[in-house]
Amino acid sequence: MTLYTKIRPKTFDEVKGQEFIVNNLRMQSIRDKFFQVIILAGQYGAGKTTLARIVATAANCKNKDKNGNPCGTCDGCRSVSSGSVDFLEIDGASNTGVDHVRDLTDWLHERPLGKRKIVIIDEVHMLSRQAFNALLKTLEEPPAYALIILCTTEADRIPATIRSRSACYTITQIPEAIICEHLLKVAAEFQIGIQLEAAELNCFLFWWCDAKCLKTAGTAIKMEKMKSRLISCDLFLEYLKKKSWSELFRQCFSGNYTDLLDSLNSIAQKRENLY
Numbered sequence: 001m002t003l004y005t006k007i008r009p010k011t012f013d014e015v016k017g018q019e020f021i022v023n024n025l026r027m028q029s030i031r032d033k034f035f036q037v038i039i040l041a042g043q044y045g046a047g048k049t050t051l052a053r054i055v056a057t058a059a060n061c062k063n064k065d066k067n068g069n070p071c072g073t074c075d076g077c078r079s080v081s082s083g084s085v086d087f088l089e090i091d092g093a094s095n096t097g098v099d100h101v102r103d104l105t106d107w108l109h110e111r112p113l114g115k116r117k118i119v120i121i122d123e124v125h126m127l128s129r130q131a132f133n134a135l136l137k138t139l140e141e142p143p144a145y146a147l148i149i150l151c152t153t154e155a156d157r158i159p160a161t162i163r164s165r166s167a168c169y170t171i172t173q174i175p176e177a178i179i180c181e182h183l184l185k186v187a188a189e190f191q192i193g194i195q196l197e198a199a200e201l202n203c204f205l206f207w208w209c210d211a212k213c214l215k216t217a218g219t220a221i222k223m224e225k226m227k228s229r230l231i232s233c234d235l236f237l238e239y240l241k242k243k244s245w246s247e248l249f250r251q252c253f254s255g256n257y258t259d260l261l262d263s264l265n266s267i268a269q270k271r272e273n274l275y
Contacts, residue, residue: 007186009050010057011069016182017174018047024169025051029058029068035167037139037148039124041155042171048151049122051171056080056087056118059147076114086112092123098130105138108146116145124150125157132159139165 009015012026028034038055040048058068060076070077080087088107090100108117121127127135139162142148150166152158 003186003190006190009047009054010072012054012058013067013069015047015051015054017178018051018171021051021169021171025055025058026068029055029064029070030066032064034059034147036142036146037150037162037166039150039152039155039158039163039166039168040171041152041168043173044153046171046173048171049120052120052149052151053080055149056120056147059118060086060115062115079114080118084113086114086117088119090119090121092121093126096126096128096131098128098134101127101131101134101138105134108138108148109143112145116147117143118147118149120149120151122151123153125152125154132162136161136165 012022012029015022025038034055038052040052042048054070057070057072057077057080058064060079061070062074062076063071065071072081078084088104090104104119108119110117136159139148150158150162155163155168155170
């Protein structure tokens with residue numbers, strides 16, 4: 001199994017940086033009442049298909065936890081992860097014609113073996129006008145057990161008649177700090193060697209904190225003070241175990257780089273003494 005497959009989010013809790021959207025979809029999962037047509041819009045690589053699969057899995061899961069996360073092991077979950085007659089994922093760029101949509105409509109009207117019939121259409125904006133018209137007829141009166149998830153990088157190319165019948169969510173760019181923190185944790189978990197330049201650490205801290213706090217404090221981060229130093233991710237994470245985020249922020253934003261580096265060097269020295 002590739003690293004990408006291992007770390008790809010499979011529950012709502014594992015999705016980073018999309019709190020509003022995730023919480024909205026999570027509440028639908030907890031209540032087991034989903035909007036029947038959902039549009040997930042966002043740039044390439046934003047995580048639209050990943051989130052769509054989580055929603056699909058949760059919609060058919062028989063053993064969700066109290067936070068609406070799918071269990072990943074029941075028959076309903078496996079119907080999405082391994083494929084079944086109740087789940088379909090279509091590439092809109094390769095299935096643009098009206099006949100493809102008519103086949104999909106016929107499939108949707110066949111009663112499911114499980115809880116729901118679920119379809120994910122990627123790059124839905126690539127459908128032809130005739131195909132969109134055929135899809136609209138299905139969306140106007142979808143079967144009660146149907147869940148239709150449309151993913152797109154160009155939401156403005158989806159006809160307004162379809163958008164108006166859908167719950168639309170725009171997946172935004174994840175803040176760099178959240179990406180950086182997650183990458184550090186993944187690197188530590190899988191023992192991948194990553195070195196983070198101190199200047200990049202400062203950038204990470206900048207994006208992590210609220211910009212208003214930075215303006216109020218008047219503490220523009222001076223990256224040049226630490227450019228020459230390298231901090232390995234495991235040292236950084238070990239520091240956080242001994243200290244805290246607030247302590248890390250306090251040291252950096254007060255300009256107290258020396259104490260921060262001394263702390264990291266102390267951890268490194270203790271490690272060397274062990275060997």
